[in-house]
Amino acid sequence: MAKRIMAVDDSKTMRDMVGFTLRKAGFDVVEAEDGQRALSLLEKTRVDLVITDINMPNMDGITLVGRLRALAAFRSTPILILTTEGGEEKKAQGRAAGATGWIVKPFEPDKLLQVVNKVCPA
Amino acid sequence: MTSASGGGEFEQFRQTFFEECSELLAELDGQLGVMKRGEADNEALNAIFRAVHSIKAGAGAFGFRQLVEFAHRFEAVLDNLREGKLSENPRLVAILVQSSDVLASLVEAAQGGQETGADFGADVIADLDALLESKPAGSKPAMPVAALPVTARRVRIDFEPMPDLFRHANEPLLLLRELRQLGACVVTCDAARLPLPETMEPDGAYLGWTIELTTAESHARIAEVFEFVQDDCRLVIEDMASAGMIPLLAEAAALPASANASASASANGSANGPANGPEGAERPNVPEPVERARTSGAEPAKASASIRVDLARIDRLVNMVGELVITQSMLAQQISELALKSGGTAPRGQEDLALLTRELQDCVMAIRMQPVKSVFSRMPRLVREVASKLGKSVRLVMSGEQTEVDKTVIEELSDPLTHMIRNAIDHGIESAAERRANGKPEEGTIELSALHAGSNILIHITDDGAGVNRDRLIAKAVSKGIIPPNTVLSEEEVYELLFAPGFSTAEKVTDVSGRGVGMDVVRRNIVNLGGRIQVQSIPGKGTRFTLIIPLTLAVLDGMIIAVGSERYILPLTSIIESYRPERHSIRSMAGGMQVAAIRGEYIRLVYLHELFGRPGTATPPNEGLVVLVETAQGAKIGVVVDELIGQQQVVIKSLLGNFEPVQGISGATILGNGRVALILDIEELSRMGRPVSAPPQTQAPLIAAA
Numbered sequence: 001m002a003k004r005i006m007a008v009d010d011s012k013t014m015r016d017m018v019g020f021t022l023r024k025a026g027f028d029v030v031e032a033e034d035g036q037r038a039l040s041l042l043e044k045t046r047v048d049l050v051i052t053d054i055n056m057p058n059m060d061g062i063t064l065v066g067r068l069r070a071l072a073a074f075r076s077t078p079i080l081i082l083t084t085e086g087g088e089e090k091k092a093q094g095r096a097a098g099a100t101g102w103i104v105k106p107f108e109p110d111k112l113l114q115v116v117n118k119v120c121p122a
Numbered sequence: 123m124t125s126a127s128g129g130g131e132f133e134q135f136r137q138t139f140f141e142e143c144s145e146l147l148a149e150l151d152g153q154l155g156v157m158k159r160g161e162a163d164n165e166a167l168n169a170i171f172r173a174v175h176s177i178k179a180g181a182g183a184f185g186f187r188q189l190v191e192f193a194h195r196f197e198a199v200l201d202n203l204r205e206g207k208l209s210e211n212p213r214l215v216a217i218l219v220q221s222s223d224v225l226a227s228l229v230e231a232a233q234g235g236q237e238t239g240a241d242f243g244a245d246v247i248a249d250l251d252a253l254l255e256s257k258p259a260g261s262k263p264a265m266p267v268a269a270l271p272v273t274a275r276r277v278r279i280d281f282e283p284m285p286d287l288f289r290h291a292n293e294p295l296l297l298l299r300e301l302r303q304l305g306a307c308v309v310t311c312d313a314a315r316l317p318l319p320e321t322m323e324p325d326g327a328y329l330g331w332t333i334e335l336t337t338a339e340s341h342a343r344i345a346e347v348f349e350f351v352q353d354d355c356r357l358v359i360e361d362m363a364s365a366g367m368i369p370l371l372a373e374a375a376a377l378p379a380s381a382n383a384s385a386s387a388s389a390n391g392s393a394n395g396p397a398n399g400p401e402g403a404e405r406p407n408v409p410e411p412v413e414r415a416r417t418s419g420a421e422p423a424k425a426s427a428s429i430r431v432d433l434a435r436i437d438r439l440v441n442m443v444g445e446l447v448i449t450q451s452m453l454a455q456q457i458s459e460l461a462l463k464s465g466g467t468a469p470r471g472q473e474d475l476a477l478l479t480r481e482l483q484d485c486v487m488a489i490r491m492q493p494v495k496s497v498f499s500r501m502p503r504l505v506r507e508v509a510s511k512l513g514k515s516v517r518l519v520m521s522g523e524q525t526e527v528d529k530t531v532i533e534e535l536s537d538p539l540t541h542m543i544r545n546a547i548d549h550g551i552e553s554a555a556e557r558r559a560n561g562k563p564e565e566g567t568i569e570l571s572a573l574h575a576g577s578n579i580l581i582h583i584t585d586d587g588a589g590v591n592r593d594r595l596i597a598k599a600v601s602k603g604i605i606p607p608n609t610v611l612s613e614e615e616v617y618e619l620l621f622a623p624g625f626s627t628a629e630k631v632t633d634v635s636g637r638g639v640g641m642d643v644v645r646r647n648i649v650n651l652g653g654r655i656q657v658q659s660i661p662g663k664g665t666r667f668t669l670i671i672p673l674t675l676a677v678l679d680g681m682i683i684a685v686g687s688e689r690y691i692l693p694l695t696s697i698i699e700s701y702r703p704e705r706h707s708i709r710s711m712a713g714g715m716q717v718a719a720i721r722g723e724y725i726r727l728v729y730l731h732e733l734f735g736r737p738g739t740a741t742p743p744n745e746g747l748v749v750l751v752e753t754a755q756g757a758k759i760g761v762v763v764d765e766l767i768g769q770q771q772v773v774i775k776s777l778l779g780n781f782e783p784v785q786g787i788s789g790a791t792i793l794g795n796g797r798v799a800l801i802l803d804i805e806e807l808s809r810m811g812r813p814v815s816a817p818p819q820t821q822a823p824l825i826a827a828a
Contacts, residue, residue, distance in 0.1 A: 011176040013139040017132050017183060055172045069289075078291045084179065092430055100291045101350035106182025106190075109132070118300060119292070119350070 003120060004028040004045070008038040008052035008064065009082065014105075018051060021109040026122050035059025039067060042074070049120040050079045051103065054090050062093050069098035078119040132183050139180045143229045146173040150222050157215055163507045164204075164500075170218075171200045177225065186232040189225075192243060195250040196221045206499030208253060210506075217249045274305070274338040276362040282312075282330035286434065287354035289325070298331065300347045305337030334362065353432065433529070436489055440676055443486045444773035450479040451794040487674050491526035494572045494581070497535050498523045501543055501570060508547045515554060515565045516547050522572035527579045528674040534651055535581075535671075538644040542583050542667055543568065545641070550587035550665055560662065562586070574673070578653070578695065581669040590659040592616050599625065614756050617657040621645045649805060651675065652693070654753075670695070678774050680791070682767035682799060683749065685730045686737075689799040691772055691791060692761065696804045698750040700766060705744040718748060718760050725750060725760040730802075733786060733810055753808045761807070770794075774801065786810050 005027045007018040012033075019029045030045055032038035034056040042050075050068065054061040061081055068074040078100040083090050091102050103115050150173040153166045162170075178193035199218070202208040224243035231238045279301070283294050301307055312330040322328070337344070341359060348357055454476055461467060498520050509516040527535075551557075551566035558564055569584040599605045599619045611619075619625060623642040645655055653671030672678065672695070680691035707719040708727070717724040727743060730736070741764045748760040772791035777784065788803035 010172065011142060011180060013135055013142050013180040013183070014176070016135050016138050020132075020135070055168075055175050057169070057172065076288070076291050078293075082179075084175075084182075088430075095290065095353070096433060098290055105179045118347075119296065121296065121299070 002026055002028045003048040003122060004030060005049045005051060005116070005120070006030045006032060006038060006042065006045070006047045008032045008035065008050065008056070008061065010034055010053065010056040014053065014082075018112065021112050022116065024109075025113050025116075027116075035061060035064035035067075038064055042068070046073070047077065049116065050074075050077060051082065051116075052079065053082045054087075054094070062090070062097050065094060065097040065099045080115065080119065136184060139184060140229070140233045142180065143177055143233075146177055147222070147226050147229065149173050150225075154215070154219050154222055157210070158219065160210075160506065160510055162210070164503065167200070167204055171197065171204055174200060174225070177229065181229075181232065184232075186228075188238060188240075188242070189228045189232050192221075192224060192228055192247065195247060195254065196225060199250050199253045202254070206496075206503075209502065214253070217246065217253065220246045221250060274336060277335045277337060277341075277344060278358075278360055278362045279333040279335060279344070280330070280356070280358040281333065281348070282356040283327045283351070284354050284356070285325060285327045286432070287351050288327060290350070290354060292351050292354065294329070294331070297347055297351065298333070301333055301335055301344075304339045304344060304347070305335050307336075308334040330356075431489075440486055440490065443483050444676065444775075447479055447483050447773055448792045450475060452792075452796050455794040483677075487528075487676065488526075490529050490674070490676075492529050492532055493524045493526050494532060494535070494579070495523040497532055497539060498570060498572070500536070501539065504540060504543055505547065505568065508544050512548060513553075514547060514551055516551055517565050517567050518543075519567060519569045520571065521569070525572040525574060525579060526673075527572075527671070528676075530675055531579070531651055531671055531673070534647055535669075538647045538669070539570075539581070539583070541641075541644050543570070546583060546585040546587070546665070546667075550585035552588050556588075575670075578670050578672055581671070582666055583669075584664060584666040586664040589661040589663055589665055590617065590620070590657070591661065595619050617659070618756060620657065621655070652678070652695075654695075676774060677771050678791075678801065679769070680772045680801065681749070681769050682793065683761070683763040684765040684767055685763050688730070688736055689767065689793060689797060690730065691799050691801040692749060692751060693801070693804065694769060696751045696753065698752050698758070700747050700749040700763075702746070703743050703748055703760075705742075708743055716743075718743060720750070723758075725758050727760045727762055728807055728810075729762050733807070751804050751807075753805050757808045759804075759808050761802075772799075772801070 005022055007015055007022070007029055008031075009015045009018065010033050015031045015033070019031055022029045030041060030047060032041050035052070036059040038050070038052065039059070050064075052061040052064055059067075065079050065081065068077070068079060079098065081090070081094040081099045081102045082105050083094070083102050084105050087104075094102060100119050101115065103112060107115075150170060153162065153170045153173070156162050156166050157170070174193055174197045178190055178197055181189040181193060196218075199208065199221075203210065203214070208214065224246050227242070228238060281294070281297070283292075287294070298307070298309060310332045312332065313328070315330070316322075316328045317326075335344070344359055345352070348355070351357075454472060457469065457472055461469075501520070502518055505516055505518040546568050547566075551568070552560070552562075554564040557566065567586045569582065571582045571584075573580050595616055596605070596609075596611065596619070599622065600607050600609075602625060604619065604622045604625060605611070621641045621644075623640065625640060625642070648655055648669055648671065651671050652675065653669055656668040656670065657665065658668070659665040678691070679694040681694055681697055683690050683692055701720070703718045703720070709717050709719070709724075711717060716727040718727055719725075725748075727748065741762070743760070743762045746762060746764045747766060749763055749766070750758060750760055752758050770793075772793075774789045775791055777787065777790055784800075786803055786806045787800045788806075789801045790798050791801060793799050
């Protein structure tokens with residue numbers, strides 16, 4: 001069965017790009033436009049990986065990571081955060097919240113898949 | 123990482139991107155309009171930031187370099203504004219508005235595939251750079267060190283995960299798999315630390331691996347495999363054949379992968395230096411990348427006065443030092459007992475050890491300390507926002523921003539402070555007309571100050587407003603059914619009403635203050651930090667709230683008391699006095715309650731052995747002592763004790779890891795003699811064993827705090 005990935009980003013462009021790349025590589029992709037929406041979707045859906053943006057309305061990515069890690073069902077689910085170059089502080093905050101790793105924006109499709117494969121091989 | 127000019131496969135999303143850009147630019151424009159009117163709150167600022175950030179991220183994916191670089195500067199300025207490093211002013215807002223225009227033009231140019239001149243928007247860029255302290259943050263990607271051709275060699279990788287690795291949901295087996303893609307691996311698993319099954323923690327980290335990798339990949343590439351886990355494991359990557367070799371010779375030597383070269387190499391490690399020779403530029407990356415891999419991937423090494431450390435590590439350090447302090451005081455006690463017995467003197471160095479241990483503890487605590495500035499800096503914006511919403515003119519004066527307090531305390535301070543400042547503007551400061559009529563300057567003043575006092579931090583929030591209106595407060599409380607009509611209340615008890623759940627003094631619930639959280643929540647937050655709130659108010663002159671909060675949550679200034687054979691700790695901050703009451707001053711009341719009269723006030727007596735069901739003789743209060751303690755709410759009880767043992771700084775250990783919460787106990791500590799003493803929770807004690815009928819805070823007239 002194809003692995004399922006949740007992509008959380010308030011920017012539709014980003015969601016489209018991440019979704020397109022991952023679907024093409026054979027993943028099943030669920031999209032959410034902010035942390036709150038992601039949380040409520042994840043109550044019903046099990047996923048193998050969460051990729052989340054940081055700056056989002058309603059609930060930001062760092063909070064989302066913390067909330068997911070507090071749930072037993074997501075304790076060992078890898079979570080990648082999307083940071084920008086030089087976003088060391090965000091990276092550290094994300095890690096402190098429990099993020100598994102990070103993807104630096106902007107990214108090439110290959111780079112995205114490389115990082116995804118690192119923590120969640122297809 | 124590099125943004126290729128084409129954007130390749132993402133081309134099909136160009137249209138989506140530009141549609142989104144126009145939405146984002148409209149949002150940006152709208153929010154900047156709000157800011158221009160001086161009405162931007164944090165949410166507005168976040169929305170502005172997100173708009174620019176999203177445009178930058180998308181532009182990066184399509185390789186719109188000029189757009190990315192501009193958006194990056196714009197974003198950096200907004201981020202500084204958000205973090206309070208820059209403050210809002212008309213000139214800044216003007217620059218932001220100009221920036222959004224430039225941004226819109228750049229988006230337009232990108233969409234039409236037109237060229238903008240290289241100096242397009244140069245004056246705005248200069249303005250932004252000036253705001254960034256003339257240090258353009260630079261959107262240069264962290265350049266990977268030029269990849270030199272590396273021939274196949276053997277690399278030894280020692281990899282030992284720590285528990286945090288699993289907490290971040292990383293998986294060692296995936297890393298090993300990834301390594302295999304770089305070349306042939308010989309993996310040895312070190313299971314020596316594996317405990318017996320019955321003592322094994324399900325999320326413990328017990329295994330380590332040694333991998334001998336034959337690869338032509340660079341060190342940076344190998345280190346990249348461990349990119350996400352480098353802080354969560356012990357990792358050493360080194361060339362087996364050539365580690366420590368003279369650089370120029372290393373490459374030649376590495377070719378035949380002579381395994382025994384390392385032995386001879388380690389002996390002449392000092393020969394590394396001068397060997398750079400004429401071909402220094404071509405210096406093979408042999409010893410140097412090893413260094414890099416050990417530090418942090420491919421980041422440029424920056425000289426910096428501070429380092430970032432995982433909080434969990436500091437907590438562990440704090441905990442270990444706490445244990446050390448306890449062990450040290452246990453040792454000290456035993457040594458002095460032994461010395462007494464043998465008639466000798468205590469060994470030299472013992473006092474030094476005690477001193478050094480305390481100093482070490484202070485140093486470690488200081489690591490967690492941060493200036494309150496990070497919270498204070500959010501307040502000017504809040505004041506502007508709230509004041510303008512209410513049509514009031516308010517000036518905020520801050521002092522003591524550099525006062526340091528534990529990081530946990532800082533995090534918990536933000537909400538209470540926000541709420542209290544909102545309240546001060548909404549309920550404290552009068553309208554301009556009213557102030558004029560009372561001969562006050564139209565502009566109200568709120569002072570926010572922080573200072574250290576002993577092991578506490580005091581935070582004052584003082585307004586020069588109308589003060590607490592006693593009569594209105596009482597009338598309101600009566601109408602809300604909080605107190606019965608015609609209750610006679612002392613001054614403190616009147617202030618106490620402010621903290622009653624469901625109480626709001628405003629005539630109408632405003633959208634500024636009336637948000638469902640009341641002062642009761644504020645106080646609960648503060649009490650949770652081990653602190654308390656005091657109120658002082660002069661009608662017509664103003665009100666001052668004082669937050670008294672311990673500097674750290676890890677140690678407590680305590681008084682050790684003896685009750686029967688038990689030892690307990692009373693937090694020193696809650697103790698008012700201790701005394702031995704006269705027998706005739708003690709009265710028994712209905713329901714088995716006992717009170718002691720002191721200076722015309724009746725204080726309920728609390729017998730700990732009864733409350734906690736401990737067997738033991740009860741010393742009558744008039745033969746033992748009564749320790750008068752006061753809760754944050756100002757309620758007083760008298761704790762009956764046999765003896766005061768002494769004052770001591772104790773390291774707080776949580777009971778929660780091992781026990782259910784025990785009512786009346788907030789934690790435990792280990793005394794110098796190795797015995798465990800429970801730390802009493804005064805708030806809960808004052809509620810325990812109270813006759814059900816007595817209304818909470820009106821048992822007895824209160825006296826001014828001693």
